[in-house]
Structures are given as C-alpha cells and as structure tokens.
Amino acid sequence: MRSLRPQSRRRQPRRVVAATVAGALAVLAAVGAPAVADELDDQRAAAEARSAAADRQVEELEASIEGLSAQLGQAVLDLQATQSRLPAAQAELAAAQDELERSQREADLIAARLQDAQDQEATITESIAADDERGQKIRTAVGQMARQAYKGESSTSGLSVVMGAESTEDFVDQYGMVSTAMRTQSQALDELQQLEATNRNSKARLTAVRERVAELKVEADAKVVQADAAREAAADRTAEIESLIAQQAAQQAAIEGMKADAEAQAAEAEAQRAAIENELQGIIDAQRAAAEAAAAKAAEEAAARAAERARSSAGAAAPPAPAAPPAPSGAAEPPSGTVRGALFGNPTSINPIYVTSDYGMRFHPTLHYTRLHAGIDLRTYCSTPLYAAKAGTVQWAKSRSGFGNQVMLDHGYVDGNSLMSSYNHMTRFVVRAGQSVDRGTLLGYSGNTGTSAACHLHFEVYVNGATTDPRPLLGL
DSSP: OOOOSSSSOOOOOOOOOOHHHHHHEEEHHOOOOHHHHHHHHHHHHHHHHHHHHHHHHHHHHHHHTTTTTTTHHHHHHHHHHHHHHHHHHHHHHHHHHHHHHHHHHHHHHHHHHHHHHHHHHHHHHHHHHHHHHHHHHHHHHHEEEEEEETTTOOOSHHHHHHHOOOOOHHHHHHHHHHHHHHHHHHHHHHHHHHHHHHHHHHHHHHHHHHHHHHHHHHHHHHHHHHHHHHHHHHHHHHHHHHHHHHHHHHHHHHHHHHHEEEEEEEEHHHHHHHHHHHHHHHHHHHHHHHHHHHHHHHHHHHHHHHHHHHHHTTSSSOOOOOOOOOGGGGGGOOSSSOSSSSOOOOSSSSSSSOOESSSEEEHHHHHOOEEEEOOOEEEOTTOOOOOOSSSEEEEEEEEGGGOOOEEEEEEETTEEEEEEEEEEEEEEEOOOOEEEEOOEEEEEEEEEOOOSSSSSSOOOOOEETTTEETTTTGTO
C-alpha cells in the first residue's frame, strides 16, 4: 500500500522575524505589557484553534476514505486540498487588491506632494533669478554713480552747490537735484541689501525644497515598487484561483468517474467484514460445541463412576436409578450480548489515547454514501508499537485484503459473552497464531497496509462475533 501523504506531520516552530519582535516589544513598552500579552495570547490561541480544526478536518477525511483504493483515496484528498486552498487564495487575492488600491492612493498622494514641491522649486528658482537680475542692475547703477562722482561729473557736497549757484533759484534747483541723487543712491543700496537677504533666504528654502523633492521621488519610486508587487501578487492569486477552479472541476469529474468503483470497493469491504464475522461465529460455535461436548462427557464419566461405586457398596441389592447428568456449563445461562467496563488498556504507545474517527454509521462527504465504520481509529505514526489491550490468544496474524496486516486476539468469555479484538493496517506483526499473550505484549507496529490513507490503528472489538463500540471498553 502506497502512502497517500506524509505520515507524520511534525509541526514546525513558527519563526518570527526580528523586526516583528522589535515592533512587538516597542508596543509592549508603549501601551503596557499585560494588555498586549493578553492580546497576543488570544491571537495565538485562535491560530492554534484554527490549526487544530484543520488537522481534525484532515483526519476525518482520511478516516472517511478507509476502504477505498489508493487512486480514489488520493483523488478525494486532492479535491479536499483544492477546496481548502481556494478560500485562502481568494482571501489573499482580496488582500492583494486592497494593498494595490492603498499603494495607488498613497502613490497619487505622493505624486501630488511631489508636484507641489517641484512647483515651489520652480517658483523659488524663478524668484532668485529675477532678484539676481534686479540686484545686478542696481549694482550697475550704483557703480555708474560712483564713477561719476569719482570723475567729478556730479556735485555731491552742499558747499559746491552754494559756491556754484548763480542765484537763489539755481541753488534750490541744484540742491534738490543733489538730494534726490543721494536718496536714489541710498535707496538703491538698501534695496540691494534687501535683495541679497531675500536671496539668501530663498536659496535656503530652495535647498530644503530640493531635499524634499528628492525624498518624495524616493518615496514615489518605493510606492511604484510596492504597487507593482501588489499588482503581481493579485495577478498570481487570480491565476491560482482560476487554476484551482479548473483543478476542482477536473478532480470532481474524476471522482464521479470512479464512484462505481468506490461502491464496488465498499461492497467488497462489507463482504470482507461479513466473512470475518462469519469466521468468528464459526469459531465461537465450535468453542461452545467443544465445551458442551466436554461437559457432557465429563458428566457421563461422573455418572458411570457413581454407578460403579453404588454397585460395589450395595452388593446384591438392586442398583439405584442413575442420577440425571448436569446441564452443560455452556448452556447454563444465555449470553447477554453486552460486555461492560474498561476491560482494555491502551493498545498504542501514544498517551493519552487520541481517537481520530469514532465507531458508527458514517456519511462520506465526497462519495455520498453511508456505511458502518466498525471500529475506531487511533492516532499513531508509522511503525508505532502496538500492544495487546487485554490478555488472550492470537487467533490469527495474517494479511486480510482491505484490513491489511491484521492480528485477531481471542480474550475468552466475559459474562458468558465471547470477546475478541483486532488490530488492523499494521506494517508488520511479531506474534503468531495460537500464541498466548498478556496485556501489554508487543503485537507489532502500526502502518497503512490494506486500504488505508495514513499510518494509524484501526481497532475493532467483537462481542459474540459482532462488532461493538470499543470506546467504553477502553475507558474513554
């Protein structure tokens, strides 16, 4: 029997990146450790609950395909994996689309800020250029006035105006002209100083604006990369969802095509079980017949001995009537058909016992038929040691088709009822037919021989040759 999936799922420890740890510590410091610790515990508990539910779902599905062929069992598992992955992929697509929309909104906002900063940069640059041009003109004018004064082309002193005036009116005119020229020169120098101060401030603003422009360009580039990644993730998830839908349709079609085989396999499994029950019933009948014959023979021998003793003691006297033989012990009381109490120990080395599938009628979620699950499935891993749950005799240890390697133990009679147990799908057994075993004796090792999806122990209990729920007898 080929294994349909990895047999032991060791849960890998969840790795937390250093940045996340640092962030969590920062939050703890900021908002208080107890509250955040409780929140983290709740999140961890929720994650573990989801993981346990997923594991349980897988175990139930694996139990439901017991008795099917490897090909059909694998098809059922593949379909379940596809159906489980589809909602997750759809959620990831929604998250990627949200991330893409958020990145685009942020990119648009950064682009607007960048445009505003670039507009400011252009305005300040233009203003500096205009001020530089105006300052150059002022410097040129002041230089011309200085050269004229140096050459004596203009009178700059009040004494020259007084000495050179030809009349009072001429004095007034010349003095007004000199005062105006001096004011003009002073105003030009003041304006030049103000322009230089303004330009220094403008250049400082321009440096800051250019730095901001550079930062915004980096942010814009990062947002482009982020948006591209989100767009790519959304495209990948979309393609995956389309592929999963196609796979699901193909897998469902394949399973539909194999349903007839599945029904035949289910019928074969029922026939196998009926054959085992008939075989066990034959063994029980033979045991009871042998017990009754032995009891009858013992009673007959006891009666003969009593008659012989009576004849010896009575001599010639007439022999007394022989006593009626006792009823056979096997027919003293009819069996109740019920065995109660925790009669069995743990048949596995997994402690405590973990039941992955219970006894009873079970509806197959994919193939849509109902059948009896005539035992319970106990969690084991490949080659887990299996032990006799109660002392008894090995009735047989052999391969039995869908049951795989099977060991059947006969535990004798409890309250007049025959009690037996079987251990199925074993990878190998270490006992032989007719061997007496004590409770806890090693019988063999778990596996997935026969029609089994994964390594486990399918444990069955028979009372008077018919299966019964093993749970109460295991004390569960």
